[in-house]
Amino acid sequence: MKILKYLFLLLFFSGNAQTLTLEECYGLAKQNYPLIKRHDLIAKTKEYNLQNAAKGWLPQIQVIGQATYQNDVTQLPLKLPNLTMDPVSKDQYKVYADIQQNIYDGGMVANQKKIATINSEIELQKTEVETDQLEMRINQIYFGILQTDEQLQQTELIKSDLSSGLKKAEAQLENGVIFRSNVDVLKAQLVNLEQKKLELQFVKKSFLQMLSLFIQKNLDETITLVKPEKILIKDENKRAELKLFDLQKLGLEQQKSNITSKNLPKLGAFFQGGYGKPGFNMLKNEFNIFYIGGLRLNIPISGFYTKKNDLALVETQQQEIEVQKENFLFNQQFQTIQNNNELDKTQQLINKDNELVILRESIKTASLAQLENGIITTNDYLREVNELDRAKNQKITHEIQYLLTQYNLKAQLNQ
Known part of the structure; x- marks a missing residue:
């Protein structure tokens, strides 16, 4: 009955164990990253700019008031009989609306709307560039936790081996075959293992706190991180920076269109109407209503002075972006070669680790039997246990390093 009870409890806690995957960490980290708040701000900025640009088609209205005094006014240079004409006042007033x-x-x-849209996309892509870099930071923490977990498990295995050796050594001590110092050697090593376990637990706790900060989720030491599988990396670069370069070039291309538009003829209607002294009839020296309306054609000539240089300047900026893109791709290719070579090297080391662990396991098993039969001392046995521990920890490090390099390469290429 007790066995059934323990099995039930084991199944219960296993079923309720909290697990977390690397992809879930990516998603939560990006979702909770403070910079993501810029998305709403960028959308609002885009909407305001589009609305402002569209208002360029609304009538532009000004109300102008003016009061002047001049030293002379227009007068007829002749006098006619029976006709008196008062000169226009030197003080003149008018208030009018200009539409x-x-x-x-x-x-x-249209160009301003397109520029506003492209600028919004550029800002969004800049945010995407920064959030994509989160993956490599998450990788360091996530795989650090995985490595610490496996090292803790390895510590327990070595502790079990030392305990087995200790039992046999204590039996020999009781029979007077060995000295107490031989037993103390194994006990001291067990204390060392407890110290190592404490260090690893605090390292894991620190990693979990950092991961909690990124994903905004409370994580305790009972959390189980799912170890990712090895993946196949395609020779395909999907980095957000490449799209950012293209958008920046597109924005400059739109600036070219804007320069051309500024130098095209403009046609508009206008209307001025107001109240003043005098009105348009200069011979009538009194306050009166006046208005004028019509069409206005504006042909900008001076803009052609700088148009060629303005277009050349934008072209230069486009070439600069292209150089930045080529430099970025070069560095990416260089890092990819490094990572691929690192993967090849680490895989070969893992293959040797497997061979070494098998040999060390065999040697340790044999040394335990030799210890029991009094052929070797506890120091000899301890040396073989430590060598096995070193081989297994080396294998753990290489396996985690292989996965970390793979997933960093995946993040580097944004796959």
Whole structure:
């Protein structure tokens, strides 16, 4: 009955154990990264800019008031009999509204809308570049926890081996075959293992706290991180920076269109109407209503002075972005070669680790039997246990390093 009870409890806690995958960590980290709040701000900025650009088609209205005094006014140079004409006052007043309505703007409003949209996409992509870099930071923490967990498990296995040796040594001590110092050697090593276990537990605790900060989720030491499988890395670069370079070039291309639009003729309607002294009739020296309306054609000539240089400047900026892109791809290719060579080297080391662990296991098993039969001392046995421990820890390090390099390469290529 007790056995059934323990099995039930084991199944219960196993079924309720909290697990976490690397992909889940990626998603939570990006979702809770403070920089993600920029998305809403960028969307609002885009909307405001588009609305402002669209208002370029609304009538542009000004109300102007003016009071002047001039030293002379226009007068007729002759006098006619029976006709008296008062000269226009030297103090003059007027208040009027000036209304301008675009009919053809050379594509300025359309270009401003496109520039606003592209600038918004550029800012979003900059945010994407930074959030993508989170994956490599998460990798360091996640695989650090996995390595610590496996080292803790290895510590327990070595502790079991030493305990087995200790039991046999204590039996020999009781029979007077060995000295107490031989037993103390194994006990001291067990204390060392407890110290190592404490260090590893604190390292894991630190890693878990860092991971909790990134994913905004409380993690305790009972959490189980799922060990990722080895993956196949494709020769395909999907880094967010590449799209950012393309968007920046597209934004500059739109600036070229804007330069061309600024130098195209503009057609608009206008209307001015107001109240003043005098009105448009200069011979009538009194306050009166006046208005004028019509069409206005504006052909910018001075813009052609700098158009060629302005376009050349934008072209230079596009070439600079292309150089940055080539440099980025070069560095990416260089890092990919390094990582691939590191993967090949680590895999070969893992193969040798497997051979070494098998040999060390065999030697340790044989040395335990030799210890029991009094052929070797506890120091000899301890040496073989430590060599096995070193071989297994080396294998753990290489296996985790292989996975870390793979997933860093995956993050590097944004696959």
